[in-house]
Amino acid sequence: MALLTVGSVAFDAIETPFGKTDKIIGGAGTYIALSASYFTADQKIVSVVGEDFPKETLDDLTNRGISIEGIQIKKGEKTFFWSGKYHNDMNSRDTLVTELNVLEKFDPVIPERYQGVDFLMLGNLAPAVQRQVIERLKTRPKLIAMDTMNFWMDIAWNDLMETIKLVDVLIINDEEARQMSKEYSLVKAAKKIMSFGPKYLIIKKGEHGALLFGPNKVFFAPALPLEEVFDPTGAGDTFAGGFIGFLARTGDVSFENMKRAVIAGSAMASFCVEKFGTERLMNLHEEEITNRIMDFRSLVDYQMEKVI
């Protein structure tokens, strides 16, 4: 089924304990779209870049079956740029540079041919922009998922609350869930956040896996224990892309199928962190993905009939 991905297509410069990059391709929209492209062949993206953005990268997206008609290219303007440096434990990072550039006045235009999509994934953007996208779709998609971040909780709380009312699945990390709910327990946090609107909530816990909450239901997907996390940038977006891509592929939005989608997202994220930026997501083979998903299965698999 058709998937519309909305999110930044951007430049990043990253420093980790393993090395340092120049400007490389990044952006939530890029990670989501690349990740989802392994699951669905019918994907469209809405974004904005500057004149400085390489045509080859847009071709890469096209080659992965993603329609780029919705990417506006702003003449004389520059692409969004973020630069960050990870600490030794890889669990925290400092932002060194944020240049909003074209994102500052981003007015998401939905091409006519994009109307009627079945799934909508809203990558992290100003909540007002995310809401505009929903409002500009003439028919409501079967399922809307969105990501956000603590920054918007700080400066655009009311906007954020208005927007999350409109979505089915909210995807955030544990720190964001705690900030949004003002609850430390993630179980309590989930209840409170779902009372704000979303029927489903995914709390990403990085190396500690992810929790999927639904009406009176909870599912836990582990993260694969990895020898090395090379670069965590984009892992959360890659997770979201695998999740929504799996749902779009299967067309099934039941809680049972969302569990599988969370595993698919976790598997994609585990690839993402193996190399800098989007490198690992450019040339994955179906077999690698299937094997990785099976690794998740065996990680938590046990037989237990009678207990005591």
Place this chain on the structure above:
Amino acid sequence: MALLTVGSVAFDAIETPFGKTDKIIGGAGTYIALSASYFTADQKIVSVVGEDFPKETLDDLTNRGISIEGIQIKKGEKTFFWSGKYHNDMNSRDTLVTELNVLEKFDPVIPERYQGVDFLMLGNLAPAVQRQVIERLKTRPKLIAMDTMNFWMDIAWNDLMETIKLVDVLIINDEEARQMSKEYSLVKAAKKIMSFGPKYLIIKKGEHGALLFGPNKVFFAPALPLEEVFDPTGAGDTFAGGFIGFLARTGDVSFENMKRAVIAGSAMASFCVEKFGTERLMNLHEEEITNRIMDFRSLVDYQMEKVI
């Protein structure tokens, strides 16, 4: 099969954001023994207490089928006492008081009737004392598991290295695994620690679950997402007790069965944190335990035949 538990039987005073206790019953040996008692009826304990230790508590252990012949009662001496205060996030705590008392010169005596046990669980104690216990058993148990802590890594490294060479399963937390291995990645840490001797390693990650490593194998058990963690004291020992108790019950030390044992341990730990101290472990019903173990199953359960 017969299980020998060695560990402190002690007094604790605990402060959490939910309240404060006077001196209550604590100690690694107590938690391990109580937890294991739900799985095996043939358990013996070796420990030491002072004259101030309540006879009723020893009776409680006896009533749970635990042989207390190996608990030395030192006339005119005082029982080990620990007092701690948890921070608001419950993930860290400050030790307020540690009075070693009878533990200072603990010389573990193995009653003749304890010889020939099949399973040995060494709770956290000085590594030299743990080694003495192993040396004083005339026949080597089928499986030896031990816990330790960073304190012994700091002050008794060589002793610790000598002792862990002799055990089959080492059970420590993530912070301790990182300190012991000097590796941040838990996968790398596990490889290194297993190269020190133990064939199996369990890394407890508190609210993030537990990892079981074996020769080229890894298994992950989640922690149950809880609304409230009332008091984490003893959760790690309770985990160890459920783990070794399950193995002793089944007599099967295969990796497949250790997975089940890790789930059993995780279930027991999830009860422990619901009340102060050992309270929750005093009167559990088999049905509660079975149901809790099934909750773990459904938490990670999903069907995924064909992927992409």
